[in-house]
Amino acid sequence: MPELPEVETMRRGIAGLCGARIVAARFPQGTCRPLAIAPPPTEIAARLEGHRIVSVARFGKRVAIEVGREESAPHWLVIEPRMTGLLLVAEPPTPNHVRMELEVATGTGSSAGACQKLLFWDQRGLGTIRLLDARGLDRACGAAKLGPDGLVVTGSDLAERLGESRRGVKIALLDQRAVAGIGNIYAAEILHRAAIDPRTPCHAVAAGAWEAVARAAREILASAVAHEGSSIGDELYRTADNRKGGFQKLHRVYGLAGTPCQACGAPIERIVQAQRSTFFCATCQPRFRGRRRRGTSPKPRAERLAKLVRRSLGA
DNA sequence: CGTTCAACCTGGGCGC
DNA sequence: TGCGCCCAGGTTGAAC
8 A cells, every 4th residue: 555655654653753852662563463573572562662763764665763872773664564554643543453552752851751552554564674874774765776866856866767678667667676666556656647558668758758757746745735635435544543544536537447437437447467456548648650769779688599599508 | 788577475356 | 135246445575
């Protein structure tokens, strides 16, 4: 479920816990398979309890809760919600999918004592929890793993990282090393706004069109953050205080197959790319027909063929 | 290098 | 009512 806007909404929803002290950390086993968690729950609990929440950051689709004491090196509790994970400071949708429960004491000195619970709830259990030091954080969330954030990505960022790729542009936008935070919903919405067919090979996207894609990404993602993400139908995503997001009302293509495009009236289409649904308007996002954009070197294909030849000779 | 596929899971919706 | 199947916002690794 959660893409950049949903994860950013979760981050903001728990940022008020900065300064709070972690009194207890529990990782209930629940009825389903234990969540991917490292190091083991008892070790994480021991290293969290008594420490304060220093900051709450977001890296792509992950939330990183910085914890530490003055005299010890900081650590980050990195939570990756994947499909159904939620960070909550409210009652969970169901009691039995609570994967982590942090009891935190807010306030200091004489006003201390107000206790709150921070929960990680995950129905499907595909999410992950990791406690990392600075080096681990860089390995997991650094530039080698995640491209520029979708809220600030530029056309030249995209052209540089994807310009020579043969992949369809929609599939490429889901590559977190190219740009961090875009998922299946927002990739569709971004390409609709940028008026580009999702099947267009990246190498056929004009240099100027990358600017349009990047601008659409920044605008769509910022608007979705302002609307606290997308809660589709009665689906699971909620803000940290258990409200629905509002951006689903502004979707132009995602989940709207068969309905008329709001811009042109043509029916929205659904296709499958890389085993995932893609929604688009064939009229607003006209199919790319040429071979390759002007000025692009044919190197990738030539290199591929050369490699194939070498391989067949070698074998 | 790129693509495809399966796997990791639960649960809702649908057709029969 | 129940069963089987398909679908879902993400990521990873194996195989080709």
